[in-house]
Each structure stands twice: as C-alpha cells, then as structure tokens.
Amino acid sequence: MNILVVGSGGREHAIVASAVNSPKVDRIYCAPGNAGIGRIASCVPIPVMEFEQLAEFAKEHVDFTIIGPDDPLAGGIVDVFEAHGLRVFGPRKNAAILEGSKAFAKDLMKKYQIPTAAYETFDDPKAALSYLETAKMPVVLKADGLALGKGVLICDTLAQAQDGVKTIMEDKKFGSAGSRMVVEEFMTGREVSVLSFVDGKTIRIMSSAQDHKRAEDGDQGLNTGGMGTFSPSPFYTEEIDAYCREHIYQATVDAMAAEGRPFTGIIFFGLMLTEDGPKVLEYNARFGDPEAQVVLPRMKNDMIEVMEACVDGRLDTIGLQFEDNAAVCVVLASNGYPSSYGKGYPITGFEAFDGKEDYACFHAGTALKEGKIVTNGGRVLGVTAKGKNLKEARKKAYEATEWVKFDNKYMRHDIGKAIDDAQL
Ligand code: AMP
Ligand code: GLY
8 A cells, every 4th residue: 555654854754664664555655754754755745734735645646644743633634634535543633632732631631530740720821920929849831732842941940930921921932832821840750751552442552762852961951852762761660561551541542532532643651750650741642753763663563554453443453562672862963953053964974874774864854955965954863773772772873873974963972871870
C-alpha cells in the first residue's frame, strides 16, 4: 500500500524511516517533508494546515495517512480525512484536546483521579493574581493552548509569578494560548516520557525515554522542543510501570471514552517520578520529538501494522516488542535556538551514516538549496545511535555527531548524563 506522513521534522523522519521497513508499504509520501525525508520518500509541497489539499492528495495517491505534529491534530485534520472516507492514524479533534488544552487535561485527571499536580484554572488575570498572593512558591504557570513546548513558566517568587501572569495573559506572549491559564503546584523528581499506541479502548505501552528540554548543559537556559533523548529510562522501573498501568494509562483511555471522546493514535505521557509516586506532567496527542527518534528505531513490530490495528480497533490482538538494547539521540541545533538563529548553512558528512545499521541521522530542520542540503530550522538534525546499553549508545551517538559539519552547529554535551546516576 501507499502511505502519506504529514509533517516535516525529526519525528516525521523517524516515522518515515520505520515505514520504510514495513513489508506492507510500497510507496511513501511526506507532506511537506524535508531534505532527509526526501532521500527515502517522495516529498509533496503541501503545508500541514492545508487539510482539504492534503485530503485530496491522499484520496488520489494513498491508502493510509499518519499525522505527525500537534497543530493539525488539534485543528481537526483527522475529522476532515474521515469525512472524505480516508483511513488516517491520529486522534480526532475532540480527543486531540488532551494536548490542545492543558485545562481540559487537568480537569479530566481530577475527575477520574489520575495522579497529577494540584492546580487552579483562570480566565481572568486579576483572579490569578489574587490567588498567587497566598500560593506556595515555586509555582508553575501554563498557557492553556498549544505553544510549541513553550508557554510554561516556573516561578520561584511571587514577583516572578506576577510577571508571568502579565506575560501569558496580558501581553499574550504565547498568543491566544494565553487567554486561559493553569497555575500548578511545582513538583520535583525525574521526568520520563512514555509513548503508547491507543485504539479507543486498548492501550499498548512503548519503551520509555527521557528528553532534555533545556537549551544548555546542566539543564540551564531556555525551554526547547527537546535537545536530546535516551531510551529506555533506567529510572522507569517495573514497579513504576505497574503503578502507571494501574493508575494512569488505561485510566486515561477509559476517561476519554467515558467523556465521549475516544482516543485513537499516540498518547505521550509526560511523567514526573515524585516521592509520592509517578504523576502526569502533561499529555501529548502524538509522538514526542526527539523521543520518536530513540523509541521507534528500537521497536521490533511493523509500525504500520500496529497503526492499522489502532484505526481498526483491534490493538488487543497486538503485542509490542522492543529490542533489548538502548538508544541515544543528540540534537544538532543552530546556535541561538530557541531564540534567534541563522538558516541556510550547507551541511556535509551525511555519507558517513550510509550502511551503518546502529546509526541514524534524522533531519529536523533541513532543506535542499541548489542541490545541496542546508540548515532550515533551529533544531537541524537528530543523531541517533543504538548500543548494547545506554553508555555504549551515548558514546556512539556523540562520536557520530562529529561526522556531520555545518556552520553554527550547537549541541548539548550532557545528553544522557542521568545514565551515570543509575545503577546499571
Ligand atoms: P509541559 O509542557 O507541561 O511538559 O512543561 C514543560 C516542562 O516544564 C516539563 O517538562 C517540566 O520540566 C516543567 N514542568 C511542567 N509542569 C511542572 C510542574 N508542575 N512541576 C515542575 N516542573 C514542571
Ligand atoms: N520532546 C517533547 C515533545 O515532543 O513535546
């Protein structure tokens, strides 16, 4: 069959790379894709928010579509495809709200007793300010809607929190996402990302991962979309897994169904492992980026078969299997990301990855210019390596970061540092 992947980042490159391995797949299209995706799929220049154009293309050329990013999902792309009678993998608009509104997600967790940080929701900045007068610091402020992984402010003092209310609700720094705001209790602990496939009723958990969200070494600097990942997380023990299965995963799927919003697609659980047990930091309604770049390369199943089972409501017949190894992904960014950075720098050295099974160079922000691959975004590449354990994978990934060269190349040097704290 022919498939279409919607999106253009490292996540979509990882999805396309997995689809290439599926014996079911003849031809892969990606809209709009990027320079790296273009080496293994046919890129189609349709933007991700052009739902009708994408559906028309899909009608003519493909049997199955996979939606990568959050924006089209929250905007209802799946509903449009279904209205055209198309087979599509991802949540409908009424379920993608799990990521699209933090207030919705928090209210759902409260109603169904899914462990998460205590919170209050505000539509009015004055009410938020008067609540903050007596709130315990630090406190976390979150713009309600999608804000590209930003929109979350951790405030140590009342003055910072007051400033934060202004930034989110009055100056609308994160756009209309800030018309409503969640104020949350600050939690401490290790973060773990757990991705899952869901068919509306059944959930299947993938191997765990950990992201590094801050721009600079030592978890300093601004929040980014993610600077690197490793999988599995050594802190995600069997005991924690059992707890989450009992109190979080199936409970979330059941809650969505009970609300008349059955969820089909990927649920990404952002968890904090606190002293009081695991709690949900956030839900995403899609693969994480760069989590997908360490989790998918370790999955033994035919990804397309699993996704079709989700769409057909028979995920209960599938068992997920992962390789007994580890993977590390280091993001190569353009210096200045996530604030301001240059674009258009030529990139060389990709051929070093050719034919090396344990390595992948996923393109996040690249383009073709006059036949040459150039940088075209803040996050440029995701260099992934697999190894027999996390330490080996990390060593190999950092070696491979030297294979590619471009001006203004920037990376964190401590991706996977937490591995050293674990008893391996
Ligand atoms: P989110 O987009 O909700 O995942 O938030 C982005 C990042 O902010 C998370 O990955 C955490 O590092 C941090 N964060 C969010 N909520 C909290 C919280 N309640 N307590 C502590 N840190 C948080
Ligand atoms: N890496 C975090 C995310 O995709 O939101």
